[in-house]
Amino acid sequence: MPTFALIDCNQFYVSCERVFQLHLRGRAVVVLSNNDGCVVARSKEAKALPIAMGAPFFQIRHHVDAGRLVAMSSNYTLYGDISNRVMITLAEFGRAQEIYSIDECFLDFTGDLEPGRTAAMARARVLKYTGIPTSVGIGPTKTLAKLASDLAKDRPDGVFECPPVGPALADVLARVPVGDVWGIGPRIREQLGQWGVRTALDLARLNVHTMRERYGVTGARVIEELRGVPCLSLEEHPEPKQTITCSRSFSEQATTLEELRAAVATFVERGAEKVRAGRQCASALITFVERNRFDPDSPRCDGSYTVNFQVPTNLNSELMQAADVSVRRLWRPGGRWKKAGVLLLGLCDQRHQQQSFLDPVDRERGSALMAVLDVVNHKHGRQVLRSGTTGLSAKWHPLAERCSPRFTTRWDELPVVH
Numbered sequence: 001m002p003t004f005a006l007i008d009c010n011q012f013y014v015s016c017e018r019v020f021q022l023h024l025r026g027r028a029v030v031v032l033s034n035n036d037g038c039v040v041a042r043s044k045e046a047k048a049l050p051i052a053m054g055a056p057f058f059q060i061r062h063h064v065d066a067g068r069l070v071a072m073s074s075n076y077t078l079y080g081d082i083s084n085r086v087m088i089t090l091a092e093f094g095r096a097q098e099i100y101s102i103d104e105c106f107l108d109f110t111g112d113l114e115p116g117r118t119a120a121m122a123r124a125r126v127l128k129y130t131g132i133p134t135s136v137g138i139g140p141t142k143t144l145a146k147l148a149s150d151l152a153k154d155r156p157d158g159v160f161e162c163p164p165v166g167p168a169l170a171d172v173l174a175r176v177p178v179g180d181v182w183g184i185g186p187r188i189r190e191q192l193g194q195w196g197v198r199t200a201l202d203l204a205r206l207n208v209h210t211m212r213e214r215y216g217v218t219g220a221r222v223i224e225e226l227r228g229v230p231c232l233s234l235e236e237h238p239e240p241k242q243t244i245t246c247s248r249s250f251s252e253q254a255t256t257l258e259e260l261r262a263a264v265a266t267f268v269e270r271g272a273e274k275v276r277a278g279r280q281c282a283s284a285l286i287t288f289v290e291r292n293r294f295d296p297d298s299p300r301c302d303g304s305y306t307v308n309f310q311v312p313t314n315l316n317s318e319l320m321q322a323a324d325v326s327v328r329r330l331w332r333p334g335g336r337w338k339k340a341g342v343l344l345l346g347l348c349d350q351r352h353q354q355q356s357f358l359d360p361v362d363r364e365r366g367s368a369l370m371a372v373l374d375v376v377n378h379k380h381g382r383q384v385l386r387s388g389t390t391g392l393s394a395k396w397h398p399l400a401e402r403c404s405p406r407f408t409t410r411w412d413e414l415p416v417v418h
Helices: 012-020 057-065 074-095 114-129 142-152 168-173 184-193 198-202 208-226 257-277 316-330 362-379
Strands: 006-010 031-032 037-042 072-073 097-101 105-110 133-139 160-161 244-254 280-291 303-313 338-344
Touching: 006 074, 006 142, 012 037, 012 072, 012 074, 012 338, 037 072, 057 072, 074 097, 074 105, 074 114, 105 142, 114 133, 114 160, 133 142, 133 244, 142 160, 142 208, 168 198, 184 208, 198 208, 244 257, 257 316, 257 338, 257 362, 280 316, 303 316, 316 362
Parallel strands: 031 072, 133 160
Antiparallel strands: 006 105, 006 133, 031 037, 097 105, 244 338, 280 303, 280 338
């Protein structure tokens, strides 16, 4: 019988801020979305105020002004780097690892005679090496391990191990609302409620064939996993992405062609970097622009434009040229845009891209140039080397008035000890 562990970083974004800013510990803290729009992460103290997830910042600003709450802008560079350190640390404790999200991963504890002890060691190591507190759930299936990790948050030791299948496990499932089960969203929860399914135990006792008829094999697997029957294995190597999207809302409405070109060029560079990181090429590029839908006086200037490539590519020059043509077609005099972005579609393995005898691009030379660019930007900071188009305007840059330094990735932003 396999044994899975789900390690979840507690209040991850807030915890990352607290690692280097000790004055935030014990205080109510929230992290805001791009442009400081709404709450995307909360500390326990912020939940107690109470601050709702997704609350617009303007509705809670009075708490900040009164000193009851600290609001931070999202610092995804910091969060991503600390996440990488956490995952590398945890990889030593399991036979295999699946990184599920920026703050969660599964470990395979199969064969471990003392999984609870191993989980405690893993928590202690992560806290020592990174400063991030974690919760660990252990179970015979991934669904039960995920459920156990939620229950572990209320335990002093931060570890919860599901009991063997039987009355003890049934007691645990009876305490868990069905909406807290992994894979049960609000719509399905509401529909299950009409059948009288209120808890995870009710769901586990549901007829598997009925669940399969209504929600397919995925729904049936949830029931089997709650019963302790493993249906999901660890995905050590995630499936290659089919699309990549890079977009942002602007701090101020863009009104000129140069502002739109600069924004879209920045998104293209970031998207191309992600494509190359996955060793892929894009078959098409969609560029889109959007007006401010909450501005009744904003002229209608939304639109999108698609460029298909004769040969799939991950070269900045080709992608940038296609995006620039698209922006010029989408721009309208008098337009006011609040958001723009690009979608890279039809991603394929760069080793198997379809070639063409009529291809005018020296792809070998272009790939070598991109390799140098990526190495330099990775070593010295993103956009150290960049296209000149990205510098046409900075007016569109997202608002981040409360952003902390990138403590772990920038020499000029390292914490200073006095």
